Amino acid sequence: MSSLPKPRYHQIADELRKEIEHGRYEIGSLLPTELQLCESHAISRHTAREALRILINDRMVQRRQGSGTLVIANSRQRFNHSISTVADLLQYGANTRLKIVETHKVDADESVAALLDCKVGTPCIHLHGLRSASKGEAPFCVSDIYRVAGRDPLTKRLLEVRGAVYALIDELDIGHIGAVEQSMNADMVSADDAADLGLPKRTVCLRIVRRYFDTDGKLILVAVNQHPGPEFVYSMSLKQSR
Numbered sequence: 001m002s003s004l005p006k007p008r009y010h011q012i013a014d015e016l017r018k019e020i021e022h023g024r025y026e027i028g029s030l031l032p033t034e035l036q037l038c039e040s041h042a043i044s045r046h047t048a049r050e051a052l053r054i055l056i057n058d059r060m061v062q063r064r065q066g067s068g069t070l071v072i073a074n075s076r077q078r079f080n081h082s083i084s085t086v087a088d089l090l091q092y093g094a095n096t097r098l099k100i101v102e103t104h105k106v107d108a109d110e111s112v113a114a115l116l117d118c119k120v121g122t123p124c125i126h127l128h129g130l131r132s133a134s135k136g137e138a139p140f141c142v143s144d145i146y147r148v149a150g151r152d153p154l155t156k157r158l159l160e161v162r163g164a165v166y167a168l169i170d171e172l173d174i175g176h177i178g179a180v181e182q183s184m185n186a187d188m189v190s191a192d193d194a195a196d197l198g199l200p201k202r203t204v205c206l207r208i209v210r211r212y213f214d215t216d217g218k219l220i221l222v223a224v225n226q227h228p229g230p231e232f233v234y235s236m237s238l239k240q241s242r
Contacts, residue, residue, distance in 0.1 A: 007200075009050035012041055016051065020060055020074055030068040031061060053198040056138045098143055100161050101196075102128040105149055115209070115222045116148055123149040125158050130196055131225070140227065142193045142205075147221040154220070178215035184208050189228055203228050 006014070019025055032040065037048040052069055055061045058076045061069045106112065108122045116124060125147045130139035149155055187207040194203050205226040212220040 008043060009047045010054065012037065012043065012047065012051035013054035016055060017058070017060065017076075020055075020071055023074070025071050027071050027074060029071050031055075031071060033068060057140075057198045059133075059138060059140075062137070097133070097137075098129045098131045099139070100127055100129040102126075103159060103161055105159070112146055115146055115211075115224070117219060118148055125149050125155060127158060127161060139197055142189065142197065142226040144224045145221060146224070148219075158221075176214055177212055177220070178217060179213045181211040181213070182208065187226065189226055193226065194228075197228060199228055 034048040127145040131141040132139045189203045205228040208225045210223045
């Protein structure tokens with residue numbers, strides 16, 4: 001069976017990627033504008049925009065308002081997350097930038113109730129955001145954070161979170177965390193999230209669910225991260241018990 005041809009915007013992105021890798025466009029230089037790409041490749045403005053979006057998602061270029069598309073790397077950049085301790089998990093949150101898109105109270109539906117081990121209809125907090133390596137870089141992950149609503153300081157802080165933050169859960173000092181449960185599965189990024197990440201619809205992702213417990217075994221909150229395709233590498237080291 002022959003494989004289906006790639007969409008035109010993927011073909012253009014592949015051509016531009018090779019030209020960057022081979023030095024035609026060096027780091028610090030600008031790629032052709034969308035209009036120039038339309039003229040040189042006989043494509044539509046939409047196709048040119050989608051091709052550039054793929055390179056942005058590869059973290060090889062950046063959009064600069066009023067300046068064009070700047071080359072920032074000569075190869076695809078993948079976000080590598082290596083962990084071996086709870087401290088590593090917290091460091092991941094502190095070293096990446098999370099832009100909160102939406103914060104609100106919700107009544108738990110069946111899926112949220114299953115995440116939080118609560119009854120359907122329980123008042124909960126939901127934060128929805130996009131995570132990137134640093135300011136100005138394209139997001140590589142969709143993050144959703146859930147917690148049963150209460151009258152405690154953490155609940156209040158989560159409801160007040162707006163905009164871009166780094167250490168979102170400062171209150172979760174390592175000494176207060178007794179355990180972290182983690183599960184992973186393949187999933188499909190929603191159409192809205194795919195658009196936010198600059199990806200085609202029906203993009204497959206790695207869905208990582210982390211449930212944080214305090215030292216008494218009480219669930220603190222649940223974080224659900226969706227990492228699309230090959231842009232994310234998850235690694236861990238395991239040691240033989242004695």
